[in-house]
Amino acid sequence: MAKILLGVSGGIAAYKAVEFVRLATSAGHSVRVLMTASARKFVGPDTFEGILGAPVLTSEFEKDPMRGTFPGEPLPEHEPIGHLAVAESADVYLIAPASANTIAKLATGQADSILTTAFLAFDGPRLVAPAMNERMYLSETTVSNLARLKEIGVEVIDPGEGRLASKGESGVGRLPEPAELLERVEAALDEERTRDLAGLRVLVTAGGTREGIDPVRYIGNRSSGRMGLALAGRAKKRGAEVTVICANVNLPAPAGVKRVDVESTVDLARACREQFPAHDLLLMAAAPADFTVADTSSEKLSRTGGEFTLTLVPTEDILASLAANRIEGQTVVGFAAQHGGDAIGRARHKLEKKGADMIVLNDVSDKTIGFDSSENAVTLITTGGETEVPRAPKTEIADRIIDRAVEIRKGS
Ligand SMILES: Cc1cc2nc3c(=O)[nH]c(=O)nc-3n(C[C@H](O)[C@H](O)[C@H](O)COP(=O)(O)O)c2cc1C
CATH class of the missing domain: 3.40.50.1950 (Flavin prenyltransferase-like)
Known part of the structure; x- marks a missing residue:
């Protein structure tokens, strides 16, 4: 009482x-x-x-x-x-x-x-x-x-x-x-x-990066940031101290969560490097670009009548570098938006290659879930096995992801 x-x-x-x-x-x-x-x-x-x-x-x-x-x-x-x-x-x-x-x-x-x-x-x-x-x-x-x-x-x-x-x-x-x-x-x-995360410091990334072509154009992706914000909101409700790095997210951050806004993959990498040392758990839900524009024009490009070729160069693998530089006690969770085929096999490969503790696989071939939707269905992939989380509101999916991350931290 x-x-x-x-x-x-x-x-x-x-x-x-x-x-x-x-x-x-x-x-x-x-x-x-x-x-x-x-x-x-x-x-x-x-x-x-x-x-x-x-x-x-x-x-x-x-x-x-x-x-x-x-x-x-x-x-x-x-x-x-x-x-x-x-x-x-x-x-x-x-x-x-x-x-x-x-x-x-x-x-x-x-x-x-x-x-x-x-x-x-x-x-x-x-x-x-x-x-x-x-x-x-x-x-x-x-x-x-x-x-x-x-x-x-x-x-x-x-x-x-x-x-x-x-x-x-x-x-x-x-x-x-x-x-x-x-x-x-x-x-x-x-x-x-049920404030089971009291004392835990959680860093979440949300949204999708934009790589500038010129001052008005960019290459972006369809990530809305909803999954990241759901993770931040649930972690906060469960008692964690939460920071969310938002890449072009047009939604409000949950109450009491510290928000950092970024635009490009370089900005995201910098913000992650700054924030990660003060956190225990990283939930990397943002969709960074794999490539960026080699030569961003400082002036708006105009039509020339002919073809236009854009050279793209690989971006830094943020997840892999954070995982490689983590200190004892830090847990790293990555996300993989895969499109059909052997999605699980590729996500498992990502888990090993990037040195993460868990990969949350999101099969984006189903258009009714994922990206801009309020629901999702994911598979949690760890070295120990796979857990299917069936379709549910993103807040519930967020809880299951956090539950599994907490289990990993406890060594199970
Ligand atoms: C008959 C009467 C009914 C009132 N009913 C309300 C009400 O339902 N809600 C409200 O916000 N203010 C109402 N007021 C105005 C408040 O009582 C007034 O703004 C008061 O300064 C509120 O003080 P407090 O917030 O310190 O309690 C009413 C005033 C009178 C005279």
């Missing part, structure tokens, strides 16, 4: 927070409540205290009689600073209802109340459940504040549609029912408990 910190801000839906506390405590969780000054206009702290048997904190300057503990825990001997102690001991922090005003403060790092100060100090899973009038919810500022919260890894629980508190109005902005809020909190806690 978990220690849930509940932040209540000033909105009509504050009455639903009371029901949330009743449900959460009946389910065996212990709860502490933090309220903003405006929230107290909608529901009194006594109501929560009656259900919880614990004081509600309404100001960052008041002393917490429970010294940051949750119901049932022994009191520490010293008097800690209330907002820091309660944030340190909680497992999860839910803000429900989250008013437009509080959302704006959370998105910009303001700390002018017990609720907002504890939010900054809390480093576990944070969930924010907006509830307000539709026009406030859809206003440009609230939309961008919520986007910012998502960007910094906060889970936003989308409001429902229906009748709103303001007379005669309906639309989007209703706080979800307390049972749904509790489900979301429990799901976030489950995810937090």
Whole structure:
């Protein structure tokens, strides 16, 4: 059972927070409540205290009689600073209802109340459940504040549609029912408990390189970066510290992941060399070019009427050189996009030639998976054998690839 910190801000839906506390405590969780000054206009702290048997904190300057503990825990001997102690001991922090005003403060790092100060100090899973009038919810500022919260890894629980508190109005902005809020909190806690990659530093490459012909033209490939981003996102969710090197990826990186952007194969090689020493596991999902243009023109080439010949020269084999220079404890996973034929044989050859620990084989002859699709199916090839991972969303494929890489690191 978990220690849930509940932040209540000033909105009509504050009455639903009371029901949330009743449900959460009946389910065996212990709860502490933090309220903003405006929230107290909608529901009194006594109501929560009656259900919880614990004081509600309404100001960052008041002393917490429970010294940051949750119901049932022994009191520490010293008097800690209330907002820091309660944030340190909680497992999860839910803000429900989250008013437009509080959302704006959370998105910009303001700390002018017990609720907002504890939010900054809390480093576990944070969930924010907006509830307000539709026009406030859809206003440009609230939309961008919520986007910012998502960007910094906060889970936003989308409001429902229906009748709103303001007379005669309906639309989007209703706080979800307390049972749904509790489900979301429990799901976030489950995810937090499966942080099996905590302490691991993972470097992922994503996308496809571009080799310049002239200032406006290039030779590229069809890789969208989706598989690399899925790997980065899953590794991050599972607790790893993640860096993703993106070669021409037009998609956002997952929250909390460090992103480095590159364009050509030379840039990618340089970024990999810089980043790899600080990482334990390399997942080389980007598609670098095998050849680059021998003589990139500094001016835009014009039609001459005759034939045009482009000379291509081989690029550096990034995977092989990183694998050759790795230090003890570093694991290297390469990817091979093969087109039909003896794909497994060729991928196995690549495994040996490049000195990688695993090759993820992606048969790109099936156009419904791979490159730009949200699904994939791969074969994991190691010296020990082959594992088929059947067609699934790329996030699931990412988990299976990471699982196998973790097994290799453990020596199995
Ligand atoms: C009757 C009434 C209902 C309100 N309901 C909401 C609401 O549902 N959502 C919201 O974001 N603001 C609502 N407000 C406005 C907030 O209470 C106001 O912005 C307040 O400053 C929020 O403070 P806080 O974020 O510190 O709790 C309401 C105001 C009044 C007077």
